[in-house]
Amino acid sequence: MFMRIDHVGIACHDLEEKIAFFERTFELTVVAREVNEEQGVKEAMLHIADGEGGGSYIQLLEPLGPDTPVGRFLAKRGEGVHHVAFGVPDVEEALETIGGRGVRLLDAQPRHGSMGSSIAFLHPKDVGGMLTELVQAPPRRPERS
Numbered sequence: 001m002f003m004r005i006d007h008v009g010i011a012c013h014d015l016e017e018k019i020a021f022f023e024r025t026f027e028l029t030v031v032a033r034e035v036n037e038e039q040g041v042k043e044a045m046l047h048i049a050d051g052e053g054g055g056s057y058i059q060l061l062e063p064l065g066p067d068t069p070v071g072r073f074l075a076k077r078g079e080g081v082h083h084v085a086f087g088v089p090d091v092e093e094a095l096e097t098i099g100g101r102g103v104r105l106l107d108a109q110p111r112h113g114s115m116g117s118s119i120a121f122l123h124p125k126d127v128g129g130m131l132t133e134l135v136q137a138p139p140r141r142p143e144r145s
């Protein structure tokens with residue numbers, strides 16, 4: 001069901017400062033930046049590797065305010081790993097299967113994620129304390145001739 005680890009999401013107070021740290025320390029490159037109002041975050045994707053099912057990334061997350069998922073996480077736990085995202089071929093199908101196995105779904109329907117992806121979250125309390133995201137990559141654009 002899981003094809004790969006798509007990204008690890010890291011909560012931080014200052015996105016620009018953390019981007020600079022990851023760039024100079026691990027030689028990673030930012031490939032996308034986005035404000036996602038629905039998720040309450042300002043975020044950046046730093047590319048690690050490409051695989052058959054798609055790329056893998058570090059996702060740096062700064063909250064848009066205190067009353068957001070990442071804002072509450074930072075207040076409670078401080079900076080650190082916020083979630084792990086698995087690449088799946090079909091997020092709706094994965095939700096139905098995993099929900100049928102008793103895991104609470106935080107999203108009944110997929111939402112908009114980074115770089116045109118479709119995403120959905122599973123409740124951390126039902127996944128051993130790990131906030132889990134499912135990611136379906138966008139359909140590939142046709143090659144230009």
Ligand code: CMX
Nearest residue numbers: 009039068069070072073082083106113121124129130131
């Ligand atoms: N990892 C593990 N456990 C977590 C967690 C996390 N990231 N966030 C919260 N929890 C735990 C809390 O510790 C708390 O447990 P206790 O009751 O034992 O203290 C419990 O879950 C409820 O947390 P809360 O403080 O009530 O926080 P919220 O109201 O924010 O609810 C959650 C938590 C996971 C339901 C909510 O954050 C959510 O819906 N997240 C999904 C959306 C999201 O995180 N979006 C941002 C990322 C976007 C992206 O990746 O693109």
Ligand code: CO
Nearest residue numbers: 009059085133
């Ligand atoms: Co994510």
